[in-house]
Amino acid sequence: MKNLQDLRIFCETAQQGSLSACARKMDLSPAVVSASLKRLEAELGILLFIRSTRSIRLTQKGEQFLRHCKEALAIMAEATTAMHTEDAELSGIIQLSAPSDLGRNILLPWLDDFMQIHPKLEVRLQLSDSQADLYSQPVDLALRYGKPKDSALIAIPIAPGNVPVLCASPDYVQQNGAPTTLQELTQHNCLCHGHNDTLHTRWAFYKGDKSVTIDVRGNRQCKDGDITRKWAVAGKGIARKSRLDIAHDLITGRLIELSVDGWQGECFPLNLVCAERRLLSPTVNAFKNHLNERVNMLLQQFGPRKIHNL
Missing domain, CATH: 1.10.10.10 (Winged helix-like DNA-binding domain superfamily/Winged helix DNA-binding domain)
Structure with missing residues (x-):
């Protein structure tokens, strides 16, 4: 106007x-x-x-x-x-919810760095693979994977290109081989996890305009993503994990990314979510910028990705 x-x-x-x-x-x-x-x-x-x-x-x-x-x-x-x-010292409380694996292994040091930059801030952190209710629980912000099911929520992109990938430890691949086709996943010990009342035992894959869903099974199931990651690192089976969650494991070689004939998981973006636009304060804006910067720095460490191409 x-x-x-x-x-x-x-x-x-x-x-x-x-x-x-x-x-x-x-x-x-x-x-x-x-x-x-x-x-x-x-x-x-x-x-x-x-x-x-x-x-x-x-x-x-x-x-x-x-x-x-x-x-x-x-x-x-x-x-x-x-x-x-923007030049004033930030203060107040950040009430934040985040997924288990991402929170423990990726987010914690980023939060420490952010609070060192802004020492007057306080953080109240809730880690769970069950999504917090932003309307009824004492949570102002949530890091969540995927498109919000509630269209009324405000979603700020943090890692819009994140995808789930198949991964296993070098020991597992050496002892059990790796699937050469998606159907061969049914012959492997697959580590399944989920959240709320859902356990993900059907894994979807995409290539161009084609899609395939594979029913998988294994002797270990958990609704805590960090446990699933630890099982994979310990050589207990093949996991399907967010590439961001296992970034350090891929970089250090504790896990190998498995690529089966060009099939890949659907894009699984990471967003910073809040219930109302009025919550988008200078503190939230600074935190969003900090997360974007750290995500980009982490992904740049990949270089040539360690992928077991089949």
Whole structure:
């Protein structure tokens, strides 16, 4: 819009329910308020209010625009605040939930670094492969894999290109070989894990526009991703893990990434999720930037990936 003041006048008029009340609240003349609304309606090409001599009410289009308008003004206010506070010392509490494996083996040192940079911050960390309820539990932010099932949640990309991969220890591959086809996975000891009430024993793979689902089984199952990773490192079987979760194991050679004829898992992005846009404070923005930087640094260490091509 050409004038943010027009948006503010529109929102205030909708809240007050009259032009004169808006004028008094914003210390403007009724004529200025009326001209502002007419200008906004002309620019949008829609009728925002239905007016009578005694009342004013929003049209259906006006109600839709009001929701977007409030969100836009909130974003502008946050941006203005961030410009004035970006150099200020961050303080407060970060209430964060994260998956078990990612939290213990990747996130913890990143959090330590972030708190060393901002020593007045406090962190309350919850690690579990069961997803925290951001509406009822004392959690403001959550690191989650995959697209949020609740479209009302705000999702900030941290590792948008992350994918699940097949992996096993060098000892397991040496003793048991590696699958040469996806169907051969059914002949291997597969380490299955899940979350909430779901245990993932059906593994999906994609190649171009083709997809295949394999039913796998093994003698070890767990709903804690860190345990599954430790079993894989110990040579107990083949796991399907987020490449980000096992990055250090791949880099050091404790695990080998198995590639079967070009098939790969579906993209499994990592997002920083919150319930409301008002929670996107300067602290959250700084934390997001810190995570993005650390993820990029970690993935750059891969170099030529250690993949057992079959």
